[in-house]
Amino acid sequence: MSSASTLTLSGWRWRQYGKANEDWHQCAHDKPTTEIFTDLIDAKIIPDPFIDENERHVQWVGEADWEYACDFQYEPDSGHSRQDLVFAGLDTVATVLLNEEKEILNSTNMFHRHRVDVTGKLRHGLNTLRIVFKSALHYGRELERKHGSYRAFSGENSRAHVRKAQYHYGWDWGPLLMTCGPCGDIKLESYSSTLIDVFADARVSDDLSSASLNVRFEATLDQDVTTKVTVTAPDGNVFNTNAALSLAAKESRGSVSLEIHEPQLWYPVGHGPQVFYLVDVAIMNRDQIPLHHVKKLVGMRRLRLVQQPLKGESGTSFFFEVNNKPVYVSGSNWIPGHSFLTAMTAKDYALAVDRCVKANQNMLRIWGGGIYEHDALYEECDRRGVLVWQDFAFACAQYPCYPEFVATVKREAVDQVKRLRQYCSIVLYAGNNEDYQIAEMLNLTWDREDHSGDWTDTNFPARTLYETHLPVVVAEYAPAVPYHPSSPWGGDGTTDRTVGDIHQWNVWHGSQEKYQLWDKLVGRFVSEFGMLGFPAAKSIRRYVTDPAQRYPQSRVLDLHNKADGAERRLALYVLGNIRVNSLDLDSWIYATQLIQGECLSFAVRSCRRQWKGPGQEYCGGQLIWQINDCWPVSSWAIIDFYGDKKMAYFMTMRDSAPLALGISRSTPELKKLKSPPPQILAPPHDLAPKTYVCDIWAMNGTLQDTQAQIEIRLYDISTGDLREENSMGIQSLFSNRTTELMEDLSVDDQTAVQAIMRDAHDGHVIARASDWPQPLKYVSLCDAPDVTVSVLDDKLEIRSNVPVKGLVISVVPDDRDVEFEDNAVDVFPNDVYTIVARGLKKDDQVEVRYYGSEF
Ligand code: BMA
Numbered sequence: 001m002s003s004a005s006t007l008t009l010s011g012w013r014w015r016q017y018g019k020a021n022e023d024w025h026q027c028a029h030d031k032p033t034t035e036i037f038t039d040l041i042d043a044k045i046i047p048d049p050f051i052d053e054n055e056r057h058v059q060w061v062g063e064a065d066w067e068y069a070c071d072f073q074y075e076p077d078s079g080h081s082r083q084d085l086v087f088a089g090l091d092t093v094a095t096v097l098l099n100e101e102k103e104i105l106n107s108t109n110m111f112h113r114h115r116v117d118v119t120g121k122l123r124h125g126l127n128t129l130r131i132v133f134k135s136a137l138h139y140g141r142e143l144e145r146k147h148g149s150y151r152a153f154s155g156e157n158s159r160a161h162v163r164k165a166q167y168h169y170g171w172d173w174g175p176l177l178m179t180c181g182p183c184g185d186i187k188l189e190s191y192s193s194t195l196i197d198v199f200a201d202a203r204v205s206d207d208l209s210s211a212s213l214n215v216r217f218e219a220t221l222d223q224d225v226t227t228k229v230t231v232t233a234p235d236g237n238v239f240n241t242n243a244a245l246s247l248a249a250k251e252s253r254g255s256v257s258l259e260i261h262e263p264q265l266w267y268p269v270g271h272g273p274q275v276f277y278l279v280d281v282a283i284m285n286r287d288q289i290p291l292h293h294v295k296k297l298v299g300m301r302r303l304r305l306v307q308q309p310l311k312g313e314s315g316t317s318f319f320f321e322v323n324n325k326p327v328y329v330s331g332s333n334w335i336p337g338h339s340f341l342t343a344m345t346a347k348d349y350a351l352a353v354d355r356c357v358k359a360n361q362n363m364l365r366i367w368g369g370g371i372y373e374h375d376a377l378y379e380e381c382d383r384r385g386v387l388v389w390q391d392f393a394f395a396c397a398q399y400p401c402y403p404e405f406v407a408t409v410k411r412e413a414v415d416q417v418k419r420l421r422q423y424c425s426i427v428l429y430a431g432n433n434e435d436y437q438i439a440e441m442l443n444l445t446w447d448r449e450d451h452s453g454d455w456t457d458t459n460f461p462a463r464t465l466y467e468t469h470l471p472v473v474v475a476e477y478a479p480a481v482p483y484h485p486s487s488p489w490g491g492d493g494t495t496d497r498t499v500g501d502i503h504q505w506n507v508w509h510g511s512q513e514k515y516q517l518w519d520k521l522v523g524r525f526v527s528e529f530g531m532l533g534f535p536a537a538k539s540i541r542r543y544v545t546d547p548a549q550r551y552p553q554s555r556v557l558d559l560h561n562k563a564d565g566a567e568r569r570l571a572l573y574v575l576g577n578i579r580v581n582s583l584d585l586d587s588w589i590y591a592t593q594l595i596q597g598e599c600l601s602f603a604v605r606s607c608r609r610q611w612k613g614p615g616q617e618y619c620g621g622q623l624i625w626q627i628n629d630c631w632p633v634s635s636w637a638i639i640d641f642y643g644d645k646k647m648a649y650f651m652t653m654r655d656s657a658p659l660a661l662g663i664s665r666s667t668p669e670l671k672k673l674k675s676p677p678p679q680i681l682a683p684p685h686d687l688a689p690k691t692y693v694c695d696i697w698a699m700n701g702t703l704q705d706t707q708a709q710i711e712i713r714l715y716d717i718s719t720g721d722l723r724e725e726n727s728m729g730i731q732s733l734f735s736n737r738t739t740e741l742m743e744d745l746s747v748d749d750q751t752a753v754q755a756i757m758r759d760a761h762d763g764h765v766i767a768r769a770s771d772w773p774q775p776l777k778y779v780s781l782c783d784a785p786d787v788t789v790s791v792l793d794d795k796l797e798i799r800s801n802v803p804v805k806g807l808v809i810s811v812v813p814d815d816r817d818v819e820f821e822d823n824a825v826d827v828f829p830n831d832v833y834t835i836v837a838r839g840l841k842k843d844d845q846v847e848v849r850y851y852g853s854e855f
Contacts (some may be wrong), residue, residue, distance in 0.1 A: 004292045005077065006193035008032045009070050009129065012182065014039050017065035017132055024069065028330060033342045033612040035091065035181030036066050036133070049339075050631045050641075051543050053559050055175045061139050062178025063281075069130040072188060074122045080190040081222045083122055085129070087114040087440075089184030089511070092164040093134040108139070109163035110183070111372060111393060111412040113419070115196070115782050118188075133180040136164050147405075154369075154399035160397045163408055166369040167336060167395075172563045173626070173635035177339045191220040191292065193283055198294045199421055200279040202790035204263060206321060210261035210299050216255040217281055224248050225283040225291065229256045234264045234275035247283070265301030265323050266424050269362050269385030270658055271703060272323070274299065274381075299382055299424030305482040307499075309674055311615040313492060315498025318525040319620025320387065320427050326736060328611045328701055329387065329621025330604065330656035331363030332356060332638070333528060334377075336370040339630045346376040352379040352628060355639060358821075359649055360656035364389040365487070365527060365623050368433035369395030372416040388425045389527070389623070391487060392470055394432035394462070398442060401461030401520035409465055413473040419853040421478040422519045429474045430487040431466030434503065437494040439463075448492075487527050497521075503528035503625075506567060506676075507599060509638075514576070515599035516774045519606040519664060522619050529603050530625035532563055532570055533596030533648060534589040535632065535640035538814045542642060543632035552588040561634040573599070577775040578851065589808055590849055592634075594806045597647035597824055600624060600638070604655040605662040608699050613737035624652065640700065647808060647824035654822070658701045659708070661734070661755045663771035665692045665747065694771060696755055700733040707760040708733055710741060713828065718782045720802035723751060731761050749773040750780060752803040755829045768833075770826040772805060783850040787827070793842050798825070798833040807850035818844075 010032040013024040027034050028042035040046040040061060047054040074083070085098075089110060096105040096116075104116050140158030144150075150160040155169025155176070170176030199216040204211045215229050227245045232238050239258070247254050264275050277300065282293035299456070304321040320327045337344045337352060356364060364381065368391030381388050390415065399405075402572015420426055439446045444460035455463040466485045474483040498713050502523035506513045509533055513521065514529065540550060540557070549556040553567060563569070574580060574591045577598070581587075603622060610619035629641040638649040656659060667689055670677070700706055711729040715721065726742075733739050747753060750773065757767040774778050786801040789809065796809060806828050811818045821836040827850075 003290055004189060004194050006081070007072060007188040009188065012068050012070045014066060014068045014181075017067040018225045024821065031342070032185050032679070033181075033183055035069070035179045035183055035340055035342050037177060038340050038343055039181070045188060049175060049177055052545055052549075052556055055177070055559065059176065062176075063135055065132065065134045066180055067130060067132045068182055069128055070484075071126055071128050073125060074127050074188065074190075076124060077190060079192055081192045082117065082119045082190070082220065084189045085116045085118050086187045086189055086705050087116070087184060088186070089113065090131065090304050091133070091180050091183040092136045092162065093139045093180075095134075097130045098130070099123055100130070102168055103401065104601070107700075108166060109408045109412055111163060111416055112408075113184075118500050119445050129186070130760075131182060135178070136162050136180065137178055147400055147402050150398045151438070153438065154396055159175040160399050163393075163412060164231045165336065165341075166393065166397075167630065170562070172560065173335070173633055173637070174630050175339060176531070181342070186307045193219065193223055193225055193285075194292045195219050195281060195283060195294045195498055197418060198279075198281050198296055199418070200277075200296050200298045201480070202277075202298050202300045204265065204300055204323070206302070208265065210264060211260045212257060213260060213277070213279070213298070214257045215279060215281060216253070217294075218253050218631040219247065219283060220252065221247060221283075223285060223572065225285060226288075227254060227256070228282045230282075231258065232278040234277065235541055240772045257490045259339060260300075263300045266301045266382075267385060267844045268322055268327055269357055270386050270701060271325060271327060271385070273753060274383060274385045277340075289569075290299055297382070301424055303427055303482070305428060305479060305484070306617070308373075310618060312616060313498070315496070315524060317620060318490070318500055319340070319617045322427070325703065326617060327362065327387070328515035328527070328608065329363045329623070330608065331361045331365065331387070331621065332372065332624040333367050334364040334373075335367055335626055335628060336630050337628055341371065341374075349374060349376040351643075352381050352737065353377070353384050353386055355385050355645075356386055357629060357714060359638075359653040360557070360658070361386070363389060363621065363623060364627070365389035365391065365535045366754075367391055367395065367626075368393055368430070368487070372420065378423040378425060379421065381754070382423050387427045389430065389487075390420065390426050391430045394435055396434050396438060398438055398444065398460065399432075399435065399462035399465065400742055401456045401464050404463065406469060410469055410473065413470055413779070414477065417473055417477040421481075426478070426481055427481050429470070429481060430489070431470050431485045432462075433482075433487055434494070435462060435466070436486045436489055437503070440493055450773070486690045490524075495521035499524060499529040501525040504603075506530065507531065507571075507603070511676075512569070512572065513676045514556045515573070515595075515602045518599075518602040520676050522607050522610055522672055524618070525620045526603070526607055526622040528623060529600075530636035531596040531599035531648070532566060532632045532634060533574065533593045533638075533646045533657070535642070536644035536814075537586055537589055538642050539632060539640045540585065540589075550585050550637065552583060552585055557634065560632060563635070566634065577777060579777045588806070593824075594740075594851060595646040596638075596805065597651040600648045601651040601655055604652045605664070606701075608655065609662055609664075609697055610737050611699070611737055613734065647806060650822055650824045659706065659757060659766060660699045660767045661710075661757050661769035662697045662699060662738070663753055663755055663769050664695050664776065665753075665771050666695075667692060668744075690749050692747050692749070694742075694747055694753055695740065696742040696745065697738050697739045697740045698731065698733045698757065700735055703735050705735050706733045707731070708766060709758040709760055709763065711756045711758070712742065712745070713754045713830070714747060715754065715803050715828060717803050718780045719752050719753050720782065720800075722829070729807050747777065754803070754826075754831070756831075768826075770803070770828065776805065776851060787848060787850070789846055789848055790842055791842055791846055794836060794838055796835045796837055796840065796846070798827050798835070799831075800827040803828050805851040807848065809835065810847050811838075812845040812847050814847075816844070
């Protein structure tokens with residue numbers, strides 16, 4: 001009798017399917033997962049689709065069928081009565097054959113997981129698994145012919161029928177690359193008795209004084225076993241070794257419960273530690289020999305999505321509460337990290353989460369047009385305290401709801417929620433991305449009073465998935481996690497700013513509002529908003545190989561910008577706001593990144609200001625669209641595909657800091673408005689008056705009340721003269737909310753305001769904020785500012801005799817590996833701005849660019 005053994009298959013070969021005399025190609029790597037695009041690139045059969053215009057030349061790959069094969073050894077073990085092949089995911093239309101020609105599996109859903117009993121079907125010694133992947137494009141078009149056409153935005157309509165990552169069909173930031181292949185691990189498990197699934201469901205009592213831990217497991221048994229559950233607390237305390245349970249061979253499920261007093265709780269980043277209980281479930285045979293065991297890390301937290309009336313405003317709140325403490329969310333939307341997901345490594349996910357934490361962000365929304373992410377991403381989110389909003393994998397389409405579709409979706413939901421439910425960072429499941437918005441746009445039947453639960457006969461049939469089938473799966477398999485039918489969703493429709501979440505795209509898309517009006521666009525929770533910005537010059541050099549194509553409107557750069565009307569909208573926001581004297585690539589990169597940063601910074605400050613304490617959580621958070629890219633592109637991402645951080649990354653990092661300052665500039669008339677004024681009444685010069693009033697506030701996202709010293713200085717922008725100074729002395733900043741510090745400070749159109757927050761005891765600078773007349777294009781700048789940058793080992797010091805905006809430092813040459821902890825800063829006279837720059841050496845050359853320096 002021996003314990004279970006597992007073999008992960010690897011060493012694939014591949015070829016085009018159905019092509020006469022086609023030879024097999026051995027994969028260039030030995031990884032367990034692979035896919036056709038990366039293999040074709042490795043074999044030099046296609047050029048890298050990420051480079052130049054190659055995307056156009058590789059479209060035939062998605063129209064073709066492909067097959068993969070791999071050999072593996074199997075030596076029977078008399079102790080093992082059963083063998084399973086376990087598939088973590090196949091992309092997408094796959095037929096699996098074992099040892100020429102036993103068909104053991106057909107799969108048409110990339111998000112399904114499979115366990116196939118192959119007992120008696122394996123040969124002793126060498127075995128071969130072959131998988132045929134039919135073109136998902138053709139498959140979808142067939143389904144479309146059969147079941148009718150459903151409208152999809154981004155990608156072709158047929159995608160609505162196919163349960164494959166929807167962004168593979170092309171998106172407004174992503175290429176059309178219809179890849180396929182064995183994208184998830186495939187394992188041969190040989191055993192007599194095994195645990196198939198373990199879920200340690202931890203429920204923390206309302207007063208946090210105890211937790212009940214219910215450990216549920218599923219097993220396949222060929223004999224009677226005893227199970228043993230061992231729980232090790234974060235402090236090393238081991239308990240409950242007595243909780244043994246006997247299971248008879250015919251049984252397949254069991255559970256063990258225990259109470260934990262004074263549990264050690266898991267917190268989101270900034271609220272407390274990320275600690276875990278280790279739950280070890282073992283099954284043993286009659287002689288107490290272990291047959292199999294599974295370990296789970298369990299973070300215990302009490303979780304609520306709070307939607308309750310607010311003081312003095314209509315609608316309801318929408319914020320997350322963890323361990324009875326409200327958590328203001330400053331986060332981002334996450335799209336898949338690559339067009340070819342098998343190229344992503346655990347290290348890539350760890351780095352992505354690290355960048356999110358370093359940007360003072362505490363949530364990632366895993367957007368519905370991508371995938372249910374790799375375990376590595378959730379593991380890292382658990383470990384770093386980053387909350388996860390998980391969409392189900394539907395986006396921007398009218399989806400069908402015929403019986404086969406419902407069946408495949410229900411199974412997908414069960415497979416994925418069972419996989420994900422142990423991750424304590426997941427705080428919400430949402431039914432889809434923007435499908436109710438699509439219903440509104442297409443004027444589909446969506447009667448909010450109709451709660452029948454079955455809308456399959458309407459032209460918005462998928463409502464039945466989002467409001468009936470998916471919530472049932474979440475309630476059954478992840479009962480402690482709230483469910484939200486869509487993002488956005490709530491109240492009178494998807495644009496209701498007073499209930500639920502909104503996607504605020506009236507800056508950039510929609511009515512294309514001025515970003516200076518962001519304070520009038522805030523909702524209860526803003527789960528998407530964004531502004532496009534070009535990637536770094538060094539990134540562009542990597543994907544645009546012909547130097548002649550390195551200008552902003554080039555054919556290649558246009559191909560690497562998928563956003564509808566992007567050049568017009570970028571021009572609108574750049575030209576409407578800043579002075580541009582040159583359209584060379586470097587200047588355009590700077591210009592687009594500056595307006596992206598300005599826009600997102602206005603948004604983050606405006607949202608966060610509305611977190612005003614108990615009963616006044618008028619905004620519970622904001623999620624930037626988007627933190628990452630899946631290929632090299634000009635997009636809304638704040639970190640480009642090659643990892644270079646755009647200016648917006650740093651600017652919003654400062655706005656999201658635990659302790660931060662905010663300044664807004666307005667006119668008394670504009671201040672009164674709750675929504676942007678009708679555009680016809682507000683030509684640009686009306687928003688650029690000669691005098692303004694400023695409000696100044698502080699944000700304390702920590703859980704401690706804090707005392708801080710606040711200083712306000714007003715400077716003439718062109719001369720650097722200090723016009724007014726106001727030391728507000730020590731101010732009390734109450735925990736977990738904003739505190740208004742000053743109202744209606746009058747300033748004129750040549751004055752920039754700087755606010756500094758200092759530690760009340762030792763005077764060190766905790767936070768800075770600045771505010772400038774808008775739009776910046778009307779501001780007179782100093783002709784010859786004296787800006788000095790002192791380069792030291794691992795840091796820089798910046799000084800200036802006049803206020804400068806958006807100062808960016810880069811090392812020359814720019815491919816040196818230096819990590820700037822801050823950048824894109826505003827520098828004021830009488831202040832030394834120090835930036836930590838790891839890897840910087842004191843004789844390094846740096847390049848300095850700021851608003852006005854190159855225009
Ligand atoms: C949204 C998203 C995406 C899209 C983005 C930018 O609303 O959900 O579908 O990529 O806007 O247009």
